[in-house]
Amino acid sequence: MKQIIIRKIFLGFFYLFVISAVAFVMVRQMPGDPAVLIANQGRETEAPSEMVEQIRREYGFDRGLVEQYRCWLQRVLFEGDLGYSSRTKRPVLAEIQSSLPASLRLGLVTFSLTLIISFPLGILAGVTNNKILDLCIQSMAWINYSVPVFLLAVLLIWIFAVDLQLLPAIGHETGKHYVLPVAALSVHLSGWTTQVIRSSIREISEKPYIKFAHAKGLKRIRVILIHTLKPALLPISTALLIQLGNLVSGSFIIETIFAWNGVGRLLVDSIMARDFPIIQGILLYTGVIFVLINILIDSLYFFLDPTTVERLGRGRTS
Amino acid sequence: MTRTVIGALSLTLLAVIVFACAFPGLFTNYEPNAINFAEKLTQPNQIHLLGTDELGRDLLTRLLYGGRVTIGSSLLIAACSILISAFWAAVSAYQGGIWDELMTRILDILMIIPALLFALLLISIFEPGMRSLVIALTIVRWPGYARILRGQVYSLLSSEYLVAARALGAGSVHIIRRHIIPNITMLIITLFGLSFASSILSISSLSFLGFGVQLPHPEWGAMINAARPFLQTHPFLMLFPSLAIIITILLANLSLRFLEPSQEH
Numbered sequence: 128m129k130q131i132i133i134r135k136i137f138l139g140f141f142y143l144f145v146i147s148a149v150a151f152v153m154v155r156q157m158p159g160d161p162a163v164l165i166a167n168q169g170r171e172t173e174a175p176s177e178m179v180e181q182i183r184r185e186y187g188f189d190r191g192l193v194e195q196y197r198c199w200l201q202r203v204l205f206e207g208d209l210g211y212s213s214r215t216k217r218p219v220l221a222e223i224q225s226s227l228p229a230s231l232r233l234g235l236v237t238f239s240l241t242l243i244i245s246f247p248l249g250i251l252a253g254v255t256n257n258k259i260l261d262l263c264i265q266s267m268a269w270i271n272y273s274v275p276v277f278l279l280a281v282l283l284i285w286i287f288a289v290d291l292q293l294l295p296a297i298g299h300e301t302g303k304h305y306v307l308p309v310a311a312l313s314v315h316l317s318g319w320t321t322q323v324i325r326s327s328i329r330e331i332s333e334k335p336y337i338k339f340a341h342a343k344g345l346k347r348i349r350v351i352l353i354h355t356l357k358p359a360l361l362p363i364s365t366a367l368l369i370q371l372g373n374l375v376s377g378s379f380i381i382e383t384i385f386a387w388n389g390v391g392r393l394l395v396d397s398i399m400a401r402d403f404p405i406i407q408g409i410l411l412y413t414g415v416i417f418v419l420i421n422i423l424i425d426s427l428y429f430f431l432d433p434t435t436v437e438r439l440g441r442g443r444t445s
Numbered sequence: 446m447t448r449t450v451i452g453a454l455s456l457t458l459l460a461v462i463v464f465a466c467a468f469p470g471l472f473t474n475y476e477p478n479a480i481n482f483a484e485k486l487t488q489p490n491q492i493h494l495l496g497t498d499e500l501g502r503d504l505l506t507r508l509l510y511g512g513r514v515t516i517g518s519s520l521l522i523a524a525c526s527i528l529i530s531a532f533w534a535a536v537s538a539y540q541g542g543i544w545d546e547l548m549t550r551i552l553d554i555l556m557i558i559p560a561l562l563f564a565l566l567l568i569s570i571f572e573p574g575m576r577s578l579v580i581a582l583t584i585v586r587w588p589g590y591a592r593i594l595r596g597q598v599y600s601l602l603s604s605e606y607l608v609a610a611r612a613l614g615a616g617s618v619h620i621i622r623r624h625i626i627p628n629i630t631m632l633i634i635t636l637f638g639l640s641f642a643s644s645i646l647s648i649s650s651l652s653f654l655g656f657g658v659q660l661p662h663p664e665w666g667a668m669i670n671a672a673r674p675f676l677q678t679h680p681f682l683m684l685f686p687s688l689a690i691i692i693t694i695l696l697a698n699l700s701l702r703f704l705e706p707s708q709e710h
Contacts, residue, residue, distance in 0.1 A: 421553075421557070
């Protein structure tokens with residue numbers, strides 16, 4: 128089992144390597160000459176061509192793509208240096224670090240709230256014999272999921288920030304600032320997770336061994352929490368962890384609407400400004416997050432479902 | 446019973462919406478981009494059923510033509526991504542061995558980058574517009590479906606009755622036609638529906654932020670963004686495109702969920 132996890136970690140590093148190479152090539156395909164953009168920064172007039180040439184040489188844009196990538200990779204690996212933002216001239220790492228906490232906090236608060244909403248509802252809809260209740264919860268979940276996040280954000284701002292003037296719409300300094308973006312995100316997300324939890328629970332609760340557990344007179348709550356929830360936790364947590372990854376890599380729609388200085392907004396701004404080092408840095412960061420989450424999911428499988436080891440041991444998973 | 450009724454009803458309503466958006470000329474006599482300052486910001490009335498916007502353009506007309514863009518490109522994205530993923534899955538599961546391993550790894554790598562961020566990056570490589578949006582979202586969506594389909598085909602191939610069929614001398618073409626395709630049709634329909642609903646979400650979100658359809662052409666997300674300054678005075682401008690998005694996605698999801706043959710009774 129340890130061997131398999133170690134293999135996964137190595138595979139993760141390999142994935143990061145491929146992603147960084149793909150990202151490097153992709154970013155260089157964007158229209159616009161980065162040297163000209165950097166040279167023209169903060170200037171009223173067009174920069175002279177000597178200056179552009181000098182910047183091109185300084186930043187290494189005149190060398191071949193492979194050579195540029197080799198230099199970048201070397202610096203990242205041996206010096207932990209992701210380069211400097213061409214827009215603000217600050218180190219990429221510092222830029223990402225300063226926008227990371229906002230995204231992480233928003234993501235984690237939203238994720239916790241989503242769990243608090245969707246677990247009771249999903250379990251209730253999954254185990255209940257009352258068809259109307261099940262249908263109500265399911266319909267509500269689908270309605271929540273069908274409302275786009277940006278729409279909910281605009282409506283919430285209108286109602287609570289403009290009309291009632293109860294909550295701030297922009298910024299992220301105090302707890303009050305969290306209410307609207309978290310609400311907008313978690314309504315949409317909880318619609319999805321409630322569905323996932325409900326169908327996993329429903330599938331397990333129709334199995335014969337659950338009927339037997341009821342028949343032998345176990346308390347209902349015990350059957351639900353231990354016999355049903357535990358095996359259902361595996362598919363549920365896989366689905367949830369991927370959502371967590373999406374959240375902490377910056378929900379750029381919400382961050383843009385609420386002027387929230389997170390990773391997602393940094394990426395949008397950097398794409399607009401063709402700030403290549405930052406874009407590459409952020410892609411590497413999201414890559415790390417997802418590789419970690421994948422390793423976490425795989426380890427969860429080992430702990431919750433011992434048959435995985437046997438299946439993986441034979442070399443292939445289906 | 447209730448499930449089937451809700452599902453059938455949703456599917457019918459969805460078909461009506463798709464039809465209305467496919468042939469907007471049957472339902473309206475206005476041009477979607479015709480500016481008429483004399484009639485700007487009129488409330489819904491008998492001449493303009495859903496009112497007009499800040500440039501006097503008929504809202505119902507824009508909604509229908511906008512729907513043609515949103516729904517049309519969502520269908521295109523769904524169709525393309527399912528086609529690519531089905532092909533990929535079939536080759537991967539059928540070839541097996543090193544090819545299967547390699548093709549699955551490529552999917553894993555593609556799926557590590559968050560979908561919307563990846564799409565945003567791709568759009569900025571091409572020029573912003575509907576065509577880049579469709580290409581970007583297709584590229585972003587297909588790996589997920591390919592993975593699900595590969596799993597299904599793989600487990601079918603290793604099921605006992607197919608091993609038996611092969612032992613009896615059935616050829617690849619026969620196996621694919623008689624056993625694989627009928628068994629994954631339902632899954633493909635489900636994935637198509639899911640892809641359609643989530644594409645509408647992604648298209649309208651990206652257009653709302655200005656990465657999709659370019660002005661003045663109508664699109665639901667872009668219309669919502671354009672209506673923001675008038676939210677207080679003319680809320681209907683935002684209400685109708687919002688309802689259009691929500692209802693379409695909801696109907697797609699409901700018809701999918703409730704018509705799916707399920708084990709639940």
